[in-house]
Amino acid sequence: MLDVIDLGYPEATCHLPLLNAECTVRCFTVGETTSLRTSNTFGVTLINNINETIYNCIQQKPDDLFDDYNKFRKVLPTKDRDALLYSILEASDELKQVIPMTCPNCSNTQELEVNLQDCFDAVLYDGEPGGILNEEEVYTFETPKVIINVTLKVPTLDRERRVLMAVKNIQAVDPLLLSSLYTIHKINFVDKRDNKDLGTIDANNFESLQIFLRRLKLKQLKDIDNHYVETLGRYGLSLKFSYVCNRCNQVNNDIPLDLIQFFFQAIV
Numbered sequence: 001m002l003d004v005i006d007l008g009y010p011e012a013t014c015h016l017p018l019l020n021a022e023c024t025v026r027c028f029t030v031g032e033t034t035s036l037r038t039s040n041t042f043g044v045t046l047i048n049n050i051n052e053t054i055y056n057c058i059q060q061k062p063d064d065l066f067d068d069y070n071k072f073r074k075v076l077p078t079k080d081r082d083a084l085l086y087s088i089l090e091a092s093d094e095l096k097q098v099i100p101m102t103c104p105n106c107s108n109t110q111e112l113e114v115n116l117q118d119c120f121d122a123v124l125y126d127g128e129p130g131g132i133l134n135e136e137e138v139y140t141f142e143t144p145k146v147i148i149n150v151t152l153k154v155p156t157l158d159r160e161r162r163v164l165m166a167v168k169n170i171q172a173v174d175p176l177l178l179s180s181l182y183t184i185h186k187i188n189f190v191d192k193r194d195n196k197d198l199g200t201i202d203a204n205n206f207e208s209l210q211i212f213l214r215r216l217k218l219k220q221l222k223d224i225d226n227h228y229v230e231t232l233g234r235y236g237l238s239l240k241f242s243y244v245c246n247r248c249n250q251v252n253n254d255i256p257l258d259l260i261q262f263f264f265q266a267i268v
């Protein structure tokens with residue numbers, strides 16, 4: 001029975017930057033990372049497997065926020081998953097990574113040895129624990145005939161799952177459109193002539209949402225996204241690093257690293 005003896009795993013403390021709560025995580029086991037990295041799954045199935053594996057690594061949970069996997073999916077902002085993964089890598093002694101980088105100037109790809117600790121930064125939500133889930137940001141703009149109020153919220157794992165299930169052929173979707181689908185909670189229309197409420201598109205009405213977003217000007221969609229990035233989107237962990245290209249010598253500053261995408265080769 002020695003193959004199942006309790007080894008005790010190294011742990012790390014994780015502060016969830018958006019939920020404003022603490023938990024402890026254990027390291028990944030070889031079995032966990034290999035099965036995720038070599039799985040033939042993609043899209044929503046892969047993301048579900050990643051979420052479950054990360055959840056299983058949590059040793060001490062903030063019980064008043066989530067005490068089972070279903071609740072975890074409902075309340076965990078996607079950006080807090082990055083923080084969990086970072087702490088799991090810390091517990092796994094894997095903060096040093098080799099990252100293939102493609103130079104934006106000359107397209108040369110080189111491998112960079114990076115210590116994630118050196119490029120770590122975080123903006124913390126300082127409201128009450130879990131309060132971020134009730135935060136809404138309204139962005140208003142006008143067309144010649146209509147006033148449009150876009151309500152934005154922080155996306156959770158559940159929201160991400162719904163989007164991934166609703167959008168077919170995710171790689172063909174414009175990244176800006178995709179990120180808007182994650183963050184838009186509802187869109188309300190008001191007639192400019194008489195201030196009459198013309199109705200609301202709900203976040204889960206993916207068909208109407210996509211049709212409407214595709215009808216916008218690119219600048220309008222960018223402005224919605226920028227508003228999110230500058231407000232609710234500023235919270236969370238960010239990993240950015242700078243390096244000099246070994247072919248054209250260009251200094252590439254503040255290159256962001258998407259930890260989930262990098263570590264699991266997942267398209268989210």
Ligand SMILES: [Zn+2]
Pocket residue numbers: 103104105106107108245246247248249250
């Ligand atoms: Zn270059």
